[in-house]
Amino acid sequence: MDLILPYLATLAIFFFVYNILTWGLNIQFGYAGVLDFTFITFVACGAYFSGVFALGPGQKSTGFEWILGLNWPFPIALVMGALAAGLLGIVIGLIAINRLRSDYMAIVTLATGTVIYGLVSNYTPLFDGFDGLAGLQTPFSQWLNINYNQFTYLWVGFCAVVMVICWFIAQRILNSPLGRTMRAIREDQEAAEAFGKDSVRVRLIAMSMGAVLAGVGGALLMGFIGAFNPAGWTSGETFVVWAALIVGGRGNNWGGVVGSFVVAVLVNEATRYIPPIPGNATLIPTVRNMLIGASLIAVLWLRPEGIIPEARRRFYQLPLLPGRRTPAEGVGGAGS
Amino acid sequence: MVPEADLFLRVEHLSHSFGGFKAVDDCTFEIARGSISALIGPNGAGKSTAVGLIAGALKVQSGRVYFDGQDVTRLPAYKVARRGLLRTYQVSREFPLLTVMENLLVPPPDQRGESLLNALFRPSVGRRQDAALASRAVDVLETYGLLPLRDEYAGNLSGGEKRLLELARAEMANPKFMLLDEPMAGINPALIARLDGHIRRLRDQAGITFLLVEHNLDVVERICDQVVVMASGRTLAEGSMAELRRNPEVVRAYLGGGLDERAVG
Numbered sequence: 105m106d107l108i109l110p111y112l113a114t115l116a117i118f119f120f121v122y123n124i125l126t127w128g129l130n131i132q133f134g135y136a137g138v139l140d141f142t143f144i145t146f147v148a149c150g151a152y153f154s155g156v157f158a159l160g161p162g163q164k165s166t167g168f169e170w171i172l173g174l175n176w177p178f179p180i181a182l183v184m185g186a187l188a189a190g191l192l193g194i195v196i197g198l199i200a201i202n203r204l205r206s207d208y209m210a211i212v213t214l215a216t217g218t219v220i221y222g223l224v225s226n227y228t229p230l231f232d233g234f235d236g237l238a239g240l241q242t243p244f245s246q247w248l249n250i251n252y253n254q255f256t257y258l259w260v261g262f263c264a265v266v267m268v269i270c271w272f273i274a275q276r277i278l279n280s281p282l283g284r285t286m287r288a289i290r291e292d293q294e295a296a297e298a299f300g301k302d303s304v305r306v307r308l309i310a311m312s313m314g315a316v317l318a319g320v321g322g323a324l325l326m327g328f329i330g331a332f333n334p335a336g337w338t339s340g341e342t343f344v345v346w347a348a349l350i351v352g353g354r355g356n357n358w359g360g361v362v363g364s365f366v367v368a369v370l371v372n373e374a375t376r377y378i379p380p381i382p383g384n385a386t387l388i389p390t391v392r393n394m395l396i397g398a399s400l401i402a403v404l405w406l407r408p409e410g411i412i413p414e415a416r417r418r419f420y421q422l423p424l425l426p427g428r429r430t431p432a433e434g435v436g437g438a439g440s
Numbered sequence: 441m442v443p444e445a446d447l448f449l450r451v452e453h454l455s456h457s458f459g460g461f462k463a464v465d466d467c468t469f470e471i472a473r474g475s476i477s478a479l480i481g482p483n484g485a486g487k488s489t490a491v492g493l494i495a496g497a498l499k500v501q502s503g504r505v506y507f508d509g510q511d512v513t514r515l516p517a518y519k520v521a522r523r524g525l526l527r528t529y530q531v532s533r534e535f536p537l538l539t540v541m542e543n544l545l546v547p548p549p550d551q552r553g554e555s556l557l558n559a560l561f562r563p564s565v566g567r568r569q570d571a572a573l574a575s576r577a578v579d580v581l582e583t584y585g586l587l588p589l590r591d592e593y594a595g596n597l598s599g600g601e602k603r604l605l606e607l608a609r610a611e612m613a614n615p616k617f618m619l620l621d622e623p624m625a626g627i628n629p630a631l632i633a634r635l636d637g638h639i640r641r642l643r644d645q646a647g648i649t650f651l652l653v654e655h656n657l658d659v660v661e662r663i664c665d666q667v668v669v670m671a672s673g674r675t676l677a678e679g680s681m682a683e684l685r686r687n688p689e690v691v692r693a694y695l696g697g698g699l700d701e702r703a704v705g
Contacts, residue, residue: 281553281566288546291535299547300521418591
């Protein structure tokens with residue numbers, strides 16, 4: 105019991121965080137069709153900035169250096185991390201979305217992310233380079249006297265609350281006219297522009313709101329682990345979130361929940377606690393990556409729209425008046 | 441020449457090349473307010489390119505476009521559309537994974553629910569406007585006979601239904617001018633009659649001016665007041681269909697050439 109409960113609590117935290125991440129990518133790709141191949145950069149941005157707002161000042165003499173170091177309470181640091189990620193979303197969006205379409209856009213996001221990765225991991229004054237941030241005091245510990253296990257349970261609750269807020273953000277955008285316009289742009293950007301829709305503005309909103317959720321998720325990881333460094337956000341991590349979204353089903357947020365549970369929690373995180381097989385230490389990580397790839401291929405073959413497809417909207421409750429034609433009669437003479 | 445007071449769209453010395461190929465070459469014509477006009481010409485004459493240039497979908501390389509008294513030459517497509525000039529495409533460009541109803545709710549201008557702040561904090565603003573738009577959309581769908589299909593994915597409609605949807609969708613945007621690129625392409629004669637009925641209704645009731653790129657000369661003869669003929673990127677002639685039939689140049693380039701263009705449309 106002493107081991108199982110904290111283990112489950114840890115998995116719950118990863119589940120909640122990955123839900124937020126998958127919804128973030130869903131806003132970008134599932135709603136607006138923005139191919140963001142550097143999603144993990146926004147997660148890292150949230151983690152780093154929440155870290156440097158919550159940590160004390162870094163000192164070059166001790167070998168730890170980073171910007172800011174303001175000792176702010178973690179919840180406020182989390183908001184700052186999310187805002188920083190949102191801003192970065194606008195910046196990368198301006199580079200990628202403004203002039204380019206689809207696949208070119210994807211390459212530019214990937215390239216921009218790689219540049220940022222190189223910068224952050226090599227330029228130590230920012231976030232201490234490859235060593236990364238460490239030594240974050242457990243959030244809430246300045247107010248509560250709790251041990252680490254109790255903190256884990258508290259963090260499950262905190263993540264749950266933040267997740268619910270993110271759910272409302274994602275759902276409200278999806279169900280608004282803004283969400284409808286995003287989906288129209290995803291379906292046919294040129295046609296949407298021909299109807300007066302500013303596709304750059306709308307896609308930038310999607311990019312930055314998705315990045316905000318990514319930043320929130322990153323900040324929650326930072327608060328939980330207390331450390332963050334470049335090993336935690338290699339470009340492969342982006343594809344875990346992508347796989348979760350594609351497997352679960354894009355364009356609707358329940359799909360994101362299913363995908364993050366199956367891909368991110370069951371395959372990617374739960375298997376990290378299996379002890380390595382003696383004599384073959386890399387077997388489990390390798391099989392894990394193969395499983396993620398296999399689930400992606402299986403879904404794309406068998407159910408390309410994902411386990412839970414985008415819901416068809418029937419939110420116009422317009423009872424057919426007596427005398428009006430029924431759908432079965434269709435439109436006469438309108439053959440192709 | 442269209443009298444100054446009636447002038448609605450003026451295309452002036454428009455040219456456009458793709459690589460070394462001059463698709464539109466010094467093209468000039470005028471469209472009168474409240475008219476239904478046609479842009480005809482053999483395949484490759486530059487009609488669709490001209491449409492793209494007027495609507496801002498293609499960047500104008502040289503020449504000018506004036507719409508409703510203002511220079512719209514350099515405006516991007518969405519800004520041209522917001523001025524009230526709407527274009528449709530040669531192939532139907534519905535939003536396939538949106539329902540028919542949603543397809544009609546995208547075009548209306550000035551939707552307050554499209555602001556992020558309203559979407560997040562005041563969803564009722566969008567919902568209220570949507571309710572009004574939806575009830576209008578029901579009327580429009582009824583007019584086009586598409587109401588029973590309102591919850592169907594637009595991508596599942598037949599080719600003819602998509603054509604009707606294209607026009608219904610455009611009507612929802614309250615345009616002043618509709619630029620229809622081959623609206624009758626690939627549909628049966630019964631539906632052609634219905635479509636041209638809708639075009640005339642929109643002109644008479646909503647005062648919308650039309651410019652149709654069209655190969656079906658029967659339709660052009662029946663509903664168009666004025667016809668612009670293009671060939672090899674240039675304006676060859678302007679006038680009524682009857683005048684153009686007597687114009688030897690037009691007859692050679694288009695009407696009576698070796699290739700019967702009426703079969704193509």
